[in-house]
Amino acid sequence: MSKIINWSRRTSPWIIHFNAGGCNGCDIELVAVLTPRFDVERFGILLKGTPRHADVLMVTGPANLQIRDRVRRIYDQMPNPKFVVAIGACAISGGIFRGCYNTLGGMDEIMPVTAYIPGCPPRPDAIIQGVAALIEKLRKGD
Amino acid sequence: MSVLWGILQALIFPGFLFLSVYALFAEWMDRKLFAPMQNRIGPPLIQPLADTIKLFSKETIIPKAVQAGLFTLLPYFSFAAVVTAFLFVPVYGVPAISSFPGDLVIVAYLLTIPTLVLSLAGWSSDSTYSILGGIRALTQLFAYEVPFFLALFTPALLLGTWNISEIAARLPGFLLANPFYFIPVLISFLVGIVALQGKLERKPFDIPDAETEIVAGPFTEYSGRLLAIFRLSIDMEMVCGASLLAALFLGGPQPFISWMPGIISYLLKTLAIIFILAYIKAAVGRIRIDQMIRFGWQILAPLSLVGILMVVLFQKGGLI
Ligand code: SF4
Numbered sequence: 001m002s003k004i005i006n007w008s009r010r011t012s013p014w015i016i017h018f019n020a021g022g023c024n025g026c027d028i029e030l031v032a033v034l035t036p037r038f039d040v041e042r043f044g045i046l047l048k049g050t051p052r053h054a055d056v057l058m059v060t061g062p063a064n065l066q067i068r069d070r071v072r073r074i075y076d077q078m079p080n081p082k083f084v085v086a087i088g089a090c091a092i093s094g095g096i097f098r099g100c101y102n103t104l105g106g107m108d109e110i111m112p113v114t115a116y117i118p119g120c121p122p123r124p125d126a127i128i129q130g131v132a133a134l135i136e137k138l139r140k141g142d
Numbered sequence: 143m144s145v146l147w148g149i150l151q152a153l154i155f156p157g158f159l160f161l162s163v164y165a166l167f168a169e170w171m172d173r174k175l176f177a178p179m180q181n182r183i184g185p186p187l188i189q190p191l192a193d194t195i196k197l198f199s200k201e202t203i204i205p206k207a208v209q210a211g212l213f214t215l216l217p218y219f220s221f222a223a224v225v226t227a228f229l230f231v232p233v234y235g236v237p238a239i240s241s242f243p244g245d246l247v248i249v250a251y252l253l254t255i256p257t258l259v260l261s262l263a264g265w266s267s268d269s270t271y272s273i274l275g276g277i278r279a280l281t282q283l284f285a286y287e288v289p290f291f292l293a294l295f296t297p298a299l300l301l302g303t304w305n306i307s308e309i310a311a312r313l314p315g316f317l318l319a320n321p322f323y324f325i326p327v328l329i330s331f332l333v334g335i336v337a338l339q340g341k342l343e344r345k346p347f348d349i350p351d352a353e354t355e356i357v358a359g360p361f362t363e364y365s366g367r368l369l370a371i372f373r374l375s376i377d378m379e380m381v382c383g384a385s386l387l388a389a390l391f392l393g394g395p396q397p398f399i400s401w402m403p404g405i406i407s408y409l410l411k412t413l414a415i416i417f418i419l420a421y422i423k424a425a426v427g428r429i430r431i432d433q434m435i436r437f438g439w440q441i442l443a444p445l446s447l448v449g450i451l452m453v454v455l456f457q458k459g460g461l462i
Contacts, residue, residue: 012189039177039184049357053358053369
């Protein structure tokens, strides 16, 4: 039974996209992933508008004082089990915003992050690979 | 023995289990047909099943602000209504598992319940997006429901019976004998398909759950098991609506009345209707709610009235 559930989680990761204040470069690449050219519906990935439906929170941009409570609230609104993927240098460590008076650093300052996708911005192929890595992690763990 | 047989029929084939499997298959079919029209590949066959299992295994959040009882009961209501409606639609032969004179009216009303449930779900969710979605669902109901009913009642008027199984059995023969009646039946069939698209809240009528405007409409606060049941009941509504149209206008399992060929002919007809629905979804964009109401009352309703009028005039004119 747990094998079937694990399989279903791997096969249908629904994502929600949140921009925590990056430059929008990563967001455009993430949206490109969903377009016909890359077509991630092949892997069962669907973009959802509400955190209640989503399994994976795709977050771009640095953790800063302004966004801290908001992104935490979105994370809390997602039903368990939930995962966070940090996209781009900003979300990993603060990127070019690191050291600013309002920047806390990477997204893992706010919530647990399962996968990191480096790049500024990462190519859509890299984002797909990152999600594949998350799926791989799900297969091994749990 | 016959009681046991009846229960088996209602639960397994062609009742609940068959409907669930076929609904999941129909969702895949819909998404898969939709994908190539957008130059994509589309999801694998097993995808809807994986989505459903995943949602069932997830945490179900009931927000603090909602009325918990209503909030949890509503998905089951819509589910039960659709499953009950399906029992009256002939699948492998006529009559259907359950059939009595006048069941067409019951099925028409049972298929309205999911929309009412949606609007109630929107209201009870206590979120701005949900309430807006609920209001839109209810407003839209007035635009497509009347044409849908009128379209369903055309073949009933034609044959003078309100029994779905009897219409399915007699309509093809009647049309071959009186080819004039092809015109009103065709008009009503087209109106029925467009109105069904509105009933299922698919493009261009996906105004209640327009994801670019109001997130997910009435579903915004639903998660986990409750969302899975909602999704399943909407897939089932699609299958049920397609089967109803197939039974009323295309003769259901006709020309075969035995088991296997009847099922195959039924599947082919419903899949053809689902193909048309997917094609409409791919070909058009979303319209605004006022455009939807205008479309419903200025084009759909007059067209369905023309269908009924033609039937009445033909019958009075002695063409029968
Ligand atoms: S990682 Fe680079 S591209 Fe992405 S949001 Fe930050 S600065 Fe922009």
